[in-house]
Amino acid sequence: MITSQPAIVLLSGGLDSVTCAAIARESGYAVHALTVDYNQRHRVELEAARRAAAMYAVRHIVLPLDLRAFGGSALTDEIAVPKGDGAVDSGVIPPTYVPARNTVFLSVALAWAEAIDARDIFIGVNALDYSGYPDCRPAFIAAFEALAATATKAGSEGERFKVHTPLIDLDKAGIAREATRLGVDIAGTWTCYDPATAADGTPLHCGRCDACRLRHKGFEEAGLPDPTTYAAP
Amino acid sequence: MITSQPAIVLLSGGLDSVTCAAIARESGYAVHALTVDYNQRHRVELEAARRAAAMYAVRHIVLPLDLRAFGGSALTDEIAVPKGDGAVDSGVIPPTYVPARNTVFLSVALAWAEAIDARDIFIGVNALDYSGYPDCRPAFIAAFEALAATATKAGSEGERFKVHTPLIDLDKAGIAREATRLGVDIAGTWTCYDPATAADGTPLHCGRCDACRLRHKGFEEAGLPDPTTYAAP
Numbered sequence: 416m417i418t419s420q421p422a423i424v425l426l427s428g429g430l431d432s433v434t435c436a437a438i439a440r441e442s443g444y445a446v447h448a449l450t451v452d453y454n455q456r457h458r459v460e461l462e463a464a465r466r467a468a469a470m471y472a473v474r475h476i477v478l479p480l481d482l483r484a485f486g487g488s489a490l491t492d493e494i495a496v497p498k499g500d501g502a503v504d505s506g507v508i509p510p511t512y513v514p515a516r517n518t519v520f521l522s523v524a525l526a527w528a529e530a531i532d533a534r535d536i537f538i539g540v541n542a543l544d545y546s547g548y549p550d551c552r553p554a555f556i557a558a559f560e561a562l563a564a565t566a567t568k569a570g571s572e573g574e575r576f577k578v579h580t581p582l583i584d585l586d587k588a589g590i591a592r593e594a595t596r597l598g599v600d601i602a603g604t605w606t607c608y609d610p611a612t613a614a615d616g617t618p619l620h621c622g623r624c625d626a627c628r629l630r631h632k633g634f635e636e637a638g639l640p641d642p643t644t645y646a647a648p
Numbered sequence: 649m650i651t652s653q654p655a656i657v658l659l660s661g662g663l664d665s666v667t668c669a670a671i672a673r674e675s676g677y678a679v680h681a682l683t684v685d686y687n688q689r690h691r692v693e694l695e696a697a698r699r700a701a702a703m704y705a706v707r708h709i710v711l712p713l714d715l716r717a718f719g720g721s722a723l724t725d726e727i728a729v730p731k732g733d734g735a736v737d738s739g740v741i742p743p744t745y746v747p748a749r750n751t752v753f754l755s756v757a758l759a760w761a762e763a764i765d766a767r768d769i770f771i772g773v774n775a776l777d778y779s780g781y782p783d784c785r786p787a788f789i790a791a792f793e794a795l796a797a798t799a800t801k802a803g804s805e806g807e808r809f810k811v812h813t814p815l816i817d818l819d820k821a822g823i824a825r826e827a828t829r830l831g832v833d834i835a836g837t838w839t840c841y842d843p844a845t846a847a848d849g850t851p852l853h854c855g856r857c858d859a860c861r862l863r864h865k866g867f868e869e870a871g872l873p874d875p876t877t878y879a880a881p
Contacts, residue, residue: 480713480756487763508801514762515755518799522748522755523713529747530720549804558795565791566751568741571782 421445422535422579423524424472428463430604430630431582434590435539436471437597438581444535448472449524453516454483455490456609459618463605470600478523488513489608496609498623508547509625511608517550521559525576529567534576541582541590556580587633595639602642606630611646622647654678655768655812656757657705661696663837663863664815667823668772669704670830671814677768681705682757686749687716688723689842692851696838703833711756721746722841729842731856741780742858744841750783754792758809762800767809774815774823789813820866828872835875839863844879855880 422444424436439446448471450464461477468475486492489510497509517540524536540551549555556578563576570576582590594601607620607627620627622645634641655677657669672679681704683697694710701708719725722743730742750773757769773784782788789811796809803809815823827834840853840860853860855878867874 485760485763515759519755522752526748527718530718550799555798558798562791562795565788566783
């Protein structure tokens with residue numbers, strides 16, 4: 416499909432959301448990238464979002480929305496980010512879950528979408544190789560689309576908002592392959608929840624949090640080179 | 649019901665949300681008041697929210713969330729606020745509609761609720777004497793509750809979030825009566841979308857926007873004194 420319809424793309428700066436932006440652009444949408452600065456611990460991802468927006472977006476808004484005011488997560492509060500060698504997907508929602516984060520993200524995306532008459536929103540969630548977050552599942556996306564239909568002026572006039580989740584059925588190996596196919600600047604994306612610092616001050620992926628381990632496993636399983644420099648192997 | 653359960657109350661500083669906070673407090677909840685500073689044109693309502701929070705809340709967060717970044721409304725953009733004598737409820741959604749505003753508000757309320765293990769959220773919407781906004785209707789509230797059940801860790805563990813709308817079936821006269829019964833500092837609430845300024849610099853309700861006209865009609869129909877000073881009768 417080649418179209419110049421606007422679409423809102425939630426862009427965190429991670430591998431998934433940047434790949435999602437590349438897919439939206441490839442599909443012909445005029446990408447309006449929305450990055451929420453939620454005062455996350457891993458603020459280096461905001462720079463990764465800016466790099467990706469320069470590649471794929473016609474417009475980029477970085478919206479301050481301080482979820483740290485509420486706390487309740489290892490990503491926004493003084494709670495430790497889990498590290499180690501156990502299985503990432505153990506059926507337990509980990510402390511890196513941020514309460515209602517994707518609900519908040521999709522809501523502000525919907526606000527921008529309706530303001531510019533866009534009907535399409537992209538979010539890079541995936542329900543396969545993920546950390547068990549409830550707001551990455553297809554049922555959540557369906558519930559949000561139902562909400563958007565009743566919540567908006569456009570919806571009450573019969574218009575429908577579509578939440579695109581092009582990565583939802585991919586595992587991390589599939590995302591690594593898709594990113595490679597699309598020529599994504601993989602080294603320029605940021606995944607780590609709890610960055611380390613190199614001797615020269617450069618932030619490094621820690622290599623041990625769930626997000627780093629899923630990222631590396633993806634490239635390994637896809638048989639593709641992982642260009643990421645990790646502080647710990 | 650007397651309980652010391654925490655509840656999040658969305659508190660704009662208007663007559664409706666302040667009355668809603670008084671009801672939550674009367675019901676025994678520990679009111680956690682949440683005011684979203686969305687960079688609205690009528691910023692004087694933030695002061696009204698602070699006054700009301702001092703009366704009813706154990707905690708008050710004023711969260712900056714700049715919906716003006718998206719525009720698309722007379723309340724956040726350079727679009728005129730309608731004034732005049734026509735019927736307020738004419739079946740057309742007016743330009744004071746802010747795209748997805750209540751979706752955004754309930755989403756951040758949900759984030760705070762889950763972070764502090766609250767299951768109750770209060771919002772002062774009413775579907776009778778209102779301006780036709782889609783996100784004030786019972787169907788919207790039901791869709792949000794369904795979303796909250798799939799969106800959250802608590803929901804995935806079988807917990808349910810309840811969105812309380814104690815004003816939803818009241819007309820403005822009913823709200824004026826309820827505010828009076830509860831001893832709400834009515835003169836301290838702020839309703840006007842487009843404040844005028846008195847000679848001494850004090851902000852005044854304009855008396856002509858939809859919100860002012862609904863407010864005044866409510867007191868008139870209830871046969872109660874309206875303590876508001878309007879710039880225009």
